[in-house]
Amino acid sequence: MNSASFDYTAVLASDAPPPASRWGGFPRYNFVGGHNDPDQIPLAGLAEAAAAALAREGASLATYGLGQGPLGHLGLRTFIARKSASHRGIAATADDVLITTGSMQGIDLVNRLLVQPGDTVIVEEFSFAGAIGKLRKLGATIIPAPLDQHGLDIGKLAEILRDLAARGVRPKYIYTIPTIQNPTGSILPLDRRQALLALARTHGVPVFEDECYADLVWAAAAPPALYALDPGIVIHIGSFSKSLAPALRLGYVIAPWEVLGRLVAGRTDSTGALEQLVVAEYFSRHFDSHVRTLTGALAEKLDTLVDALAREFGTAVEFHRPDGGIFLWLKLSDGIDVRRLVAPAAAAGIAFNPGPEWAVDPEAASGWLRLCFALPSHQDIRDGVAAFARVCAEQTGIPSRQANIVHGPAGGA
Amino acid sequence: MNSASFDYTAVLASDAPPPASRWGGFPRYNFVGGHNDPDQIPLAGLAEAAAAALAREGASLATYGLGQGPLGHLGLRTFIARKSASHRGIAATADDVLITTGSMQGIDLVNRLLVQPGDTVIVEEFSFAGAIGKLRKLGATIIPAPLDQHGLDIGKLAEILRDLAARGVRPKYIYTIPTIQNPTGSILPLDRRQALLALARTHGVPVFEDECYADLVWAAAAPPALYALDPGIVIHIGSFSKSLAPALRLGYVIAPWEVLGRLVAGRTDSTGALEQLVVAEYFSRHFDSHVRTLTGALAEKLDTLVDALAREFGTAVEFHRPDGGIFLWLKLSDGIDVRRLVAPAAAAGIAFNPGPEWAVDPEAASGWLRLCFALPSHQDIRDGVAAFARVCAEQTGIPSRQANIVHGPAGGA
Numbered sequence: 001m002n003s004a005s006f007d008y009t010a011v012l013a014s015d016a017p018p019p020a021s022r023w024g025g026f027p028r029y030n031f032v033g034g035h036n037d038p039d040q041i042p043l044a045g046l047a048e049a050a051a052a053a054l055a056r057e058g059a060s061l062a063t064y065g066l067g068q069g070p071l072g073h074l075g076l077r078t079f080i081a082r083k084s085a086s087h088r089g090i091a092a093t094a095d096d097v098l099i100t101t102g103s104m105q106g107i108d109l110v111n112r113l114l115v116q117p118g119d120t121v122i123v124e125e126f127s128f129a130g131a132i133g134k135l136r137k138l139g140a141t142i143i144p145a146p147l148d149q150h151g152l153d154i155g156k157l158a159e160i161l162r163d164l165a166a167r168g169v170r171p172k173y174i175y176t177i178p179t180i181q182n183p184t185g186s187i188l189p190l191d192r193r194q195a196l197l198a199l200a201r202t203h204g205v206p207v208f209e210d211e212c213y214a215d216l217v218w219a220a221a222a223p224p225a226l227y228a229l230d231p232g233i234v235i236h237i238g239s240f241s242k243s244l245a246p247a248l249r250l251g252y253v254i255a256p257w258e259v260l261g262r263l264v265a266g267r268t269d270s271t272g273a274l275e276q277l278v279v280a281e282y283f284s285r286h287f288d289s290h291v292r293t294l295t296g297a298l299a300e301k302l303d304t305l306v307d308a309l310a311r312e313f314g315t316a317v318e319f320h321r322p323d324g325g326i327f328l329w330l331k332l333s334d335g336i337d338v339r340r341l342v343a344p345a346a347a348a349g350i351a352f353n354p355g356p357e358w359a360v361d362p363e364a365a366s367g368w369l370r371l372c373f374a375l376p377s378h379q380d381i382r383d384g385v386a387a388f389a390r391v392c393a394e395q396t397g398i399p400s401r402q403a404n405i406v407h408g409p410a411g412g413a
Numbered sequence: 414m415n416s417a418s419f420d421y422t423a424v425l426a427s428d429a430p431p432p433a434s435r436w437g438g439f440p441r442y443n444f445v446g447g448h449n450d451p452d453q454i455p456l457a458g459l460a461e462a463a464a465a466a467l468a469r470e471g472a473s474l475a476t477y478g479l480g481q482g483p484l485g486h487l488g489l490r491t492f493i494a495r496k497s498a499s500h501r502g503i504a505a506t507a508d509d510v511l512i513t514t515g516s517m518q519g520i521d522l523v524n525r526l527l528v529q530p531g532d533t534v535i536v537e538e539f540s541f542a543g544a545i546g547k548l549r550k551l552g553a554t555i556i557p558a559p560l561d562q563h564g565l566d567i568g569k570l571a572e573i574l575r576d577l578a579a580r581g582v583r584p585k586y587i588y589t590i591p592t593i594q595n596p597t598g599s600i601l602p603l604d605r606r607q608a609l610l611a612l613a614r615t616h617g618v619p620v621f622e623d624e625c626y627a628d629l630v631w632a633a634a635a636p637p638a639l640y641a642l643d644p645g646i647v648i649h650i651g652s653f654s655k656s657l658a659p660a661l662r663l664g665y666v667i668a669p670w671e672v673l674g675r676l677v678a679g680r681t682d683s684t685g686a687l688e689q690l691v692v693a694e695y696f697s698r699h700f701d702s703h704v705r706t707l708t709g710a711l712a713e714k715l716d717t718l719v720d721a722l723a724r725e726f727g728t729a730v731e732f733h734r735p736d737g738g739i740f741l742w743l744k745l746s747d748g749i750d751v752r753r754l755v756a757p758a759a760a761a762g763i764a765f766n767p768g769p770e771w772a773v774d775p776e777a778a779s780g781w782l783r784l785c786f787a788l789p790s791h792q793d794i795r796d797g798v799a800a801f802a803r804v805c806a807e808q809t810g811i812p813s814r815q816a817n818i819v820h821g822p823a824g825g826a
Contacts, residue, residue, distance in 0.1 A: 017678040047464040061658035063449075264433040273661060
């Protein structure tokens with residue numbers, strides 16, 4: 001006898017979700033998710049690194065955490081400290097670095113340390129959907145901080161902080177993605193960084209700095225990280241998902257021990273060690289050359305995307321061209337709610353991120369969407385944008401003219 | 414200006430822990446933790462597997478989850494299904510397997526799905542400290558189920574279930590480690606497995622089966638997994654931490670979609686993909702030969718440990734010799750509370766797991782301790798047991814005779 005019919009619903013937690021749908025594969029034109037360019041994974045380099053690292057220190061895999069303690073692999077932490085110094089101006093040692101299972105775990109750990117239900121946090125009005133979702137689930141009150149094309153609007157942030165202080169509310173942190181903001185792609189100028197930190201000090205509110213795209217700046221040197229400018233009041237996280245491969249789950253936190261030591265004390269897992277060994281070995285030798293090649297390839301894909309948007313949408317979209325990263329944030333003509341495009345686009349094999357999912361106040365982003373360009377090939381970018389323009393025209397009449405085709409007033413390509 | 418003096422305590426969550434101590438390295442004689450034998454990590458085999466897997470499918474690292482959906486790498490899931498069929502009698506396909514970041518994440522996911530504060534769970538009276546700790550943190554009521562040298566005492570479990578039912582309490586699950594029980598090392602006989610499942614069906618209580626040591630059985634074939642006997646009412650978890658390397662964070666859950674689909678829906682992360690690729694490649698070719706070599710080496714270390722205990726402690730300890738695994742559960746002479754030995758042992762460079770940490774009711778295990786034998790060398794096992802016997806003699810007067818040395822009545826070696 002067995003229990004094929006046992007009813008688990010009788011023992012589920014009250015907040016248990018329904019079963020997920022079975023995985024159906026990626027859409028044909030996949031413009032969502034932080035994927036990278038498959039042609040830019042350094043296969044031979046990683047294989048060589050794996051062989052070298054295993055031969056030298058593979059026996060340490062027999063011990064939890066490689067026998068190197070809860071911060072993670074010393075070689076990887078040393079590389080991160082060195083890279084953060086040379087590229088982001090951060091003065092840190094390997095002992096200031098905690099390896100995490102992706103930067104999302106860094107977000108989870110920091111939230112667990114600081115945020116409880118009912119607490120207030122300040123988040124950029126448009127921000128990483130994953131971070132917003134975690135905070136909603138935690139029951140935090142999320143105050144959106146307005147952005148412009150250069151990032152946080154400092155004057156408006158000052159008003160928000162004053163306003164909260166007047167009501168006796170001390171936010172737990174200001175979460176910001178200053179360098180290649182997600183989704184807008186902006187890079188916060190140095191003067192705003194300094195002004196942000198001055199506000200943080202005045203109000204006694206830590207800054208939670210997410211720099212997971214900062215290695216992918218190509219058109220201009222970014223100002224130093226916020227952590228570089230004031231390590232005392234900033235918790236800094238980063239990732240190898242964007243600079244190497246998102247399927248590797250490797251991120252890091254840089255923070256004073258007062259914070260880092262508490263994250264360590266509150267953690268019950270460790271991060272996969274083979275990935276740490278291999279990435280430490282590969283990036284200790286090849287970081288700059290790899291990132292140079294990768295960002296060159298990404299910039300070319302962005303060119304292809306921008307060209308395709310100009311050809312297919314003309315003036316029916318607006319955007320600021322980012323100086324790095326893997327996504328473009330764009331606005332359709334006024335009055336179009338992108339949410340009504342999701343289903344017909346999916347039916348045409350197209351996936352995009354609707355702006356409302358990337359916004360503290362979904363309505364504020366109803367005309368916006370995010371297109372990620374690292375994964376699709378140049379041809380798929382061109383074909384996907386053309387297909388998306390056809391969907392938009394069918395659904396909204398906009399764009400009215402697509403490439404060399406003028407749509408009639410009733411729409412339809 | 415910066416904020417070296419910013420006081421994070423003002424913004425911490427109310428349950429934030431104090432900072433951890435800085436990592437001080439492993440003790441000289443390390444008998445704790447689920448570490449493996451460093452000489453048994455197949456360095457060349459893993460390097461070859463990495464090269465082969467990267468060359469064939471490394472480009473998929475550019476996509477989250479390898480573009481294979483939330484269950485994990487298909488090759489690894491296929492291997493797990495095949496191994497679970499051939500070694501554990503489980504009829505499952507790759508679609509019934511969820512890859513987790515170590516089996517501890519499986520425990521977390523299952524707990525989140527089923528257990529809320531105040532819920533009741535049944536746990537073997539001596540069990541994995543990590544599982545007990547998670548349940549305590551969740552605020553669950555943990556009912557200890559008595560064990561004997563063969564595992565769960567079915568008669569006593571039946572009484573517990575009847576008693577709970579009479580009080581209107583339906584436990585969320587019965588957590589058991591039936592095959593190489595942690596810490597006792599027992600293997601539950603087939604008739605008890607069937608009786609356990611019959612009780613589970615009668616009372617409508619799922620069985621949460623942790624088989625993370627089941628690949629390390631050497632002296633006898635273990636009965637089929639509980640999941641094999643009744644997949645409808647069992648959630649099964651396993652791990653590669655013990656069969657390959659604990660620093661790799663790779664575990665798995667096997668369960669019906671009603672459960673697995675909900676675990677997937679509740680999860681916000683994925684498991685490191687390079688480790689999945691490499692282990693799939695290596696174990697698809699070499700699992701049986703690797704495990705045969707590994708268990709041979711472990712059995713020899715257990716021999717060394719048992720010999721050392723006989724030589725150093727004589728009749729002052731008692732234990733059942735396990736038929737597999739990486740630890741020995743032993744009892745010191747009556748009346749000795751092992752907790753008073755922890756500090757002096759640490760001062761002598763010796764770490765062991767005091768029984769109270771491995772018990773639902775700590776007092777019930779005050780005379781017991783767990784010694785893990787996979788990590789230390791044969792010589793360190795001998796020297797460490799001798800050193801531990803000296804500490805015990807100094808602290809308790811027992812053993813009164815150690816190797817060829819008779820301790821005086823005042824103790825002291």
